[in-house]
Amino acid sequence: MQLDLIAGTRPNFVKIAAIIHAIENYGNGITYRFIHTGQHYDDTLSGNIFKDLQLPAPHFNLGVGSGSQAEQTAAIMLAYENLLRHEKPDLCLVVGDVTSSMACAITAKKMGIKVAHVEAGLRSYDWSMPEEVNRVLIDSIADYFFTTTFGASKNLIDSGKDKNQVYFVGNTMIDSLLRFQSKFRTTEIWKNLNLKPQQYLLLTLHRPGNVDEEKQLKNTIDAIIKNSRNLPVIFPVHPRTAVILKKLNFEANNLYLTNSLGYLEFNYLVQNAKAVLTDSGGITEETTVLGVPCLTLRENTERPETVSLGTNQIVGTDPKNITEALEKLFLDKWKKGEMPDLWEGKAGERIIKNLLNLNTSV
Known part of the structure; x- marks a missing residue:
């Protein structure tokens, strides 16, 4: 199975890092293209994080740079479409709710490529947030959904998604946090x-x-x-x-x-x-x-x-x-809190093992 792993912003890289490390450890039979859209291009927001998270250099940098959300969306879609014209993966995997994830998910889907969404099912119900628009759009067209919580899984199933395509795996951002703490x-x-x-x-x-x-x-x-x-x-x-x-x-x-x-x-x-x-x-x-x-x-x-x-x-x-x-x-009256289920650092491993169990025709 060949994956396209899409990232464009700092939080994306944190989540993608957990998936790449899991592929290295558990992904026998999986190859991938690591694609940086260039949505974040400042070194402290993008460049230096590769070293911090022990990430390989991206196979492709689409280099979209700054612009309005519409301009960035259009530039990402055009650049990713051009890449797909030369070679199509079996699956496009996007993380989170940023413009890069939304644009690449739509482009892949229109070119007949199945889409997996990591951190699917989150909802603020605040339509003034661009991120809410992005995550709902991605979830509306994705084929596989990897969620951070039971609540996110419930949101998807309640919206009509097939429960067999929804996987509660934990939080890839926490994988990276614990790995590098x-x-x-x-x-x-x-x-x-x-x-x-x-x-x-x-x-x-x-x-x-x-x-x-x-x-x-x-x-x-x-x-x-x-x-x-x-x-x-x-x-x-x-x-x-x-x-x-x-x-x-x-x-x-x-x-x-x-x-x-x-x-x-x-x-x-x-x-x-x-x-x-x-x-x-x-x-x-x-x-x-x-x-x-x-x-x-x-x-x-x-x-x-x-x-x-x-x-x-x-x-x-x-x-x-x-x-x-x-x-x-x-006044020291703040709550102590507790750890949500499956936030113990193995979300990336679960994602990769679930992908390997999917029909290889994806």
Whole structure:
């Protein structure tokens, strides 16, 4: 069986790494083409992660670069279609909910290639999120579904998917987290500020609803700073957010901006933080496994198990809610959380073994 493994953004590489490592260990009879769409092209978001995750160089880089979502979608579809005209795999495997995954899934399906979706079935029911559109589109046309939770499997089966095509396998992002946890390493900002475990807050923001509106972004950060008990607030800045932040002035001596960090450096900060404040879904999974309090700066989540079982709480961006959540944190009243089922580091292995059990005609 030949697979096309599609990745285009940093979270994609983290998930694909678990699958590639599983192929190396359990995938006798499977060959693959590792295809980087180029959706993320900054070295800290893309290039350096290959070394951190011990990934091979991609067989192909479609090099789509920046642009609107429509422009990126079109460029990815055209480039991937051209690749498929020369050679078709047995199966196109996409992960997560980014533009690269959606564009390649549609292109493969239109060219008669079956599609497998890793991290299928997640739903926020928030149609203002591009990721929700992407994941629903992928699930509507995919042939095989690999899910991170029972809830995600139920979402798919309730929507009419054949239960025999839905596989609850666990979380590939957690595979990589556990595999490389012993290799997490300190950063320059850790050394320069003489940071101590549980004596700082870690902040990440990147979703358009949080960072594109200057007033919203300023109010959110102001509320965090005001209620931080003067602990350092470390903010690795996404490239698109950095442009907006340049226009804003923050009167805070404990807010520290840093460039985007490598995977191993960033997760060192996550593991040792007092708490993480984020609008990322994937980070809420990592904090759950690491046992770190997490405040989600959104009004919903497609990963409800991080709330019902894990260390995550939906806070939103209302300054009043941020204040109350941080007060709860500093009173040591935060929940401890527990590990969701099958988040023990073997999801990639289960995916590969299930693929090998499929009819080779896929």
